[in-house]
Amino acid sequence: MVKSASSPCSSPVTITVSSGGKGGGSRSMGLTSPVPRASITNNPNSPLSGRASRRASSGGKYCSMSKDSTTEEINSEFVSYTVHIPPTPDHQPMSASQTSLTEDGGKSTIKPDRSYISGTIFTGGFNSVTRGHVIESISMECPQPAKIGLVCGMKGCDEKAFKDKSAPCECGFKICRECYLDCFGSGEGRCPGCKEPYKGASGDDSNDDDGDETCSEAEDQTMPLPSMADVKLDKRLSLVKSFKATQNHPPDFDHTRWLFETKGTYGYGNAVWPKDGYGAGSGANGFEHPPDFGERTRRPLTRKVGISAAILSPYRLLIAIRLVALGFFLTWRIRHPNRDAMWLWGMSTTCELWFAFSWLLDQLPKLCPVNRVTDLCVLKERFESPNLRNPKGRSDLPGIDVFVSTADPEKEPPLVTANTILSILAVDYPVEKLACYLSDDGGALLTFEALAETASFARIWVPFCRKHKIEPRNPEAYFGQKRDFLKNKVRLDFVRERRRVKREYDEFKVRINSLPESIRRRSDAYNAHEELRLKKKQMEMGGNPSDPLKVPKATWMSDGSHWPGTWASAEAEHSRGDHAGIIQAMLAPPNPEPVYGAEADGENLIDTTEVDIRLPMLVYVSREKRPGYDHNKKAGAMNALVRTSAIMSNGPFILNLDCDHYIYNSSALREGMCFMLDRGGDRICYVQFPQRFEGIDPNDRYANHNTVFFDVSMRALDGLQGPMYVGTGCIFRRIALYGFSPPRATEHHGWLGRRKIKLFLRKPKITKKQEDEVVLPINPNDEDDDGEIESLLLPRRFGNSTSLVASIPVAEYQGRLLQDLQGKGNQGRPAGSLSVPREPLDAATVAEAISVISCFYEDKTEWGKRVGWIYGSVTEDVVTGYRMHNRGWRSVYCVTKRDAFRGTAPINLTDRLHQVLRWATGSVEIFFSRNNALFASPRMKFLQRVAYFNVGMYPFTSLFLIVYCFLPAVSLFSGQFIVQSLDIMFLVFLLAITITLCLLAVLEIKWSKITLHDWWRNEQFWLIGGTSAHPSAVLQGLLKVIAGVDISFTLTSKSSTPEDGDDEFAELYAVKWSFLMIPPITIIMVNTIAIAVGVARTIYSPFPQWSKLLGGVFFSFWVLCHLYPFAKGLMGRRGKVPTIVFVWSGLLSIIISLLWVYISPPSGRQDYMKFQFP
Helix, strand or coil: CEEEEECCCCCCCEEEEECECCCCCCECCEECCCCCEECCCCCCCCCCCCCCCEECCCCCHHHCCCCCCHHHHHHCCCECCCCCCCCECCECCCCHHHHCCCCCCCCCCCCCCCCCCCCEEEEEECCEEEEEEECCCCCCCCCCCCCCCCECCCCCCCCECCCHHHCCCCCCCCCCHHHHHHHHHCCCCECCCCCCECCCCCHHHCHHHHHHHHHHHHHHCCCCCCCHHHCCCCCCCCCCCCCCHHHHCCCCCCHHHHHHHCCCCCCCCCCCCECCCCCCCCCHHHECCCCCHHHHHCCCCEEEEECCHHHHHHHHHHHHHHHHHHHHHHHHHHHCCCCCCHHHHHHHHHHHHHHHHHHHHHHHHHCCCEEEEECHHHHHHHHCCCCCCCCCCCCCCCCEEEEEEECCCCCCCHHHHHHHHHHHHCCCCCHHHEEEEEEECCCEHHHHHHHHHHHHHHHHHHHHHHHHCCCCCCHHHHHCCCCCCCCCCCCCCHHHHHHHHHHHHHHHHHHHHHHHHHHHHHHHHHHHHHHHHHHHHHHHCCCCCCCCCCCCCCCECCCCCECCCECCCCECCEECCEECEEEEEEECCCCCCCCECCCCCCCCCCCCCCCECCCCEEEEEECCECCCCCCCHHHHHHHHHHHHHHHHCCCCEEEEEECCCEECCCCHHHHHHHHHHCCCHHHEEEEECCCEEECCCCCCCCCCCCHHHHHHHHHHHHCCCCCCCCCCCEEEEHHHHCCCCCCEEEEEECHHHCEEEEEECCCCCCCHHHCCCCCCCCCCCCCCCCCCCCCCCHHHHHCCCHHHHHHHHHHHHHCCCEHHHCCCCCCCECCCCCCCCCCCCCHHHHHHHHHHCCCCCCCCCCECCCECCCCCCCCHHHHHHHHHHHCCCEEEECCCCCCCEEEECCCCHHHHHHHHHHHHHHHHHHHCCCCCHHHCCCCCCHHHHHHHHHHHHHHHHHHHHHHHHHHHHHHHHHCCCCCCCCCHHHHHHHHHHHHHHHHHHHHHHHHHCCCHHHHHHHHHHHHHHHHCHHHHHHHHHHHHHHCCCCCCCCCCCCCCCCCCCCCCCHHHHCCCCCHHHHHHHHHHHHHHHHHHHHHHHHHHCCCCCHHHHHHHHHHHHHHHHHCHHHHHHHCCCCCCCCHHHHHHHHHHHHHHHHHHHHHCCCCCCHHHCCCCCC
């Protein structure tokens, strides 16, 4: 059976669906080579004007067929569709909402039905045809939408109508004030809905309104012009005469007199005009000065707030003092060796020299810390207020595509991912400008169906958040808050609706938790049915029923079709590393106009009559994977999302989030866009937000909050060229990810980069015909590594998708600054140019998106080398940010008053060490690659180079740190010390270094607003990680560089929400053995035993050297204090460690101490050592 539908109201595509194919009730479609999707506009401000830019398929690649399926596909009926020209700013057809009338006169709403795109899974990949699997029966005919909410019901009008209580007619017909007055002006005064005369329009009621008519007539009477002589004009004001009289009116028409005799005005200008009755104004003699709109539009969106000089100046002075003290100390150490223990002196001096160098690398980038603040009010006035180019006040903000990545539903619980998605869908940003993409790198049906459940629950949760301004908009975090949820809530229906939504969320959690069992039982039932069917067929063909049948254990979807992704049985073409590409639009793109809901009833849990119920576009993406291809882990998944989103939504900005990092502040996206859209924002490649974590134990035993890095180091880098990219919570400029250079850059030459050369890398063409054309020329100099982008190079750089290439200039145009903010060498866009609706999503677009996530698409392109996330390192985030800074881009650190994002961190000791191991290994890879900051371009500032160089160097400090942690024990065992004697100069220099370090810590705490506890935890874990994970990272990095041994890491498990009655920090006390624990355990045991041996040696000695004992014990105690959290983690939960462990540990220490005393007895006591082994 063939169904065809033409759906002009939702998609300009005519689709033909052929029934058949395997999978029970599934319906599959083959897509023929599509008609090129033209996107031609008459708008002179459009980036596509003046040239034919087409969104077409990449040579019909997705129509290739395998040999086995050629016959079947030729005989099937394919989809045919026709593409219409999309609406443009100068060519906008009337929408259905503007041409339809409400016939019943009652309140009508639109329930967001699923479109063809959102009801179809698109699959495809290497050597296979792209298919659209309709997963449920949907009506392909789109009914004309009725009038929604409080919109006027008159044909061609979409103004806001009277509310129900103030409706002019009892029939309830929706009409705005202007149309209501027009009905009276026509002479009849009848309601367009019920055709009855309006109350007060008939002759019976004329007497009652005589007074009102008299008043209105009096207002329309010609009033005398005020005397200009009595008006004290401001020097800024001038009187002008209109020239419109000779153009649009007869010669005898006095336009100036008409302007003052009526309520007509030119609008806001610099001419004097009366206000509200000519004389009733608040200014002198009834005249009011025009508002200063220039001041409002020129207000900055962001401000840089410097650190107080009372803190920063002493901080810099202390750095200089400590540097001088270190110089004197190291000079003294080198010039005063310990002749009795040269080996001990040499090792200690070498380690101290390296520590001084490492401290200098870490401290220099902290010289210029800054803070930044945003002004969201100015953002709203500039981009969401009515103006001449945007009279309706539609949002002129650019679009944002949000990427969420997940790979394994077992280690990353679907409920955690679902809550992250819900916080994104409910964010405070224009709905039509937002799109969310979930990358499922495991291709699991569990993630797919969990996302479908999330999309369903979002229809309740998102309107609830918008109506009551809920914070945070993660339901698990919101309902789990321990504070008073009634604070600042004034609506009377809040408690009732919150109770209903809470119950619905509890049911949603149960459905998510039951999905694994539901999928297993469903698949078992379908597989048993398939086995019975095949056995029956075997018997019919005369086969032996005892012969075994090979029935694949498939994973089945709820509609009775095979899941095209990963199966639980891991069959061929359905395993984690071998499956087709999948794209499913869970939520179709929303309408450009607001859609209001209905009153609470049996179907609607909450009253949404005044709430926009639209939802952003939500897309499930699982890229194709095949054996023999390097899929490049998370970086490859992110690049697949970049290409998919460029074709489907093409937001000029991209927000990247991990599946466990949700939006805690619903205004976070607006705050980030303040930096991108402010003056100079066209040079910003990304805005990085700090990472904040939940579920951390109150003492933060393993420094999981990492506040010293996020609040000290990152703020300091913000004062240079910008913070590093840390993998999540970051808003990117899309063209920066594409590998383009900024419009302007500065090269730093000379000593410490003091000589600066400014470069303008995008020079606009002078010809008038091409003023508005998007230009992406890179500096044509041969010295520039970017080179000039030519059309012939684009396929080699971005692949052979013409739609992807055509989307690049569009993204660049939409990400520009406004024309009144454009700087030198920059092309701006006019205000209101982004208030037009997006192109509709159709089957051709999704089919093209399928082709760009195929496993072979990146072959012979620059994806991962220069374009997108960079491959070749387990810390692809740092390398990607480094490449952008190396091209001259800047980045910004956005610290919001309310945390922007929150996530989870591993609180278990073993998981935390493996996380640090992965980061350190990536740093070693960076050090031995071309991404080392020693090879940075002149466009990177000197101190920024130092910061990136330190990123690659810090793991090597662990080699010297391990040696230095054993030196106190060796000193106690041998009876020697690192110096010949405790000289007064040695103690003075040591005291100066220690005091300056403490004072620097105090000042860092002061300007970064962290706590002393955070600083001390960071110091402790620096030694724990430096003696465990960092040495292993250096070893693995060297093996990879020298021997080519590949490094593989397991995915960090995300903690799920604890059940009632469970310990929230149970993972903290779990002891999981790892080889990384061997070095710290050895250091603890050796130093503990060494203290006992040293004390015993000194006591037995006839000439005790207490100074050497004191020095050795002090440094051993310093090591043990830093390793205390590690030792506490080994003991597990308090009271769980058997007492025998402590007994045997003490006995072992005593025995080793006695053995050492026997082997090396104290001098003068040999006569008393009579004990001998038999």
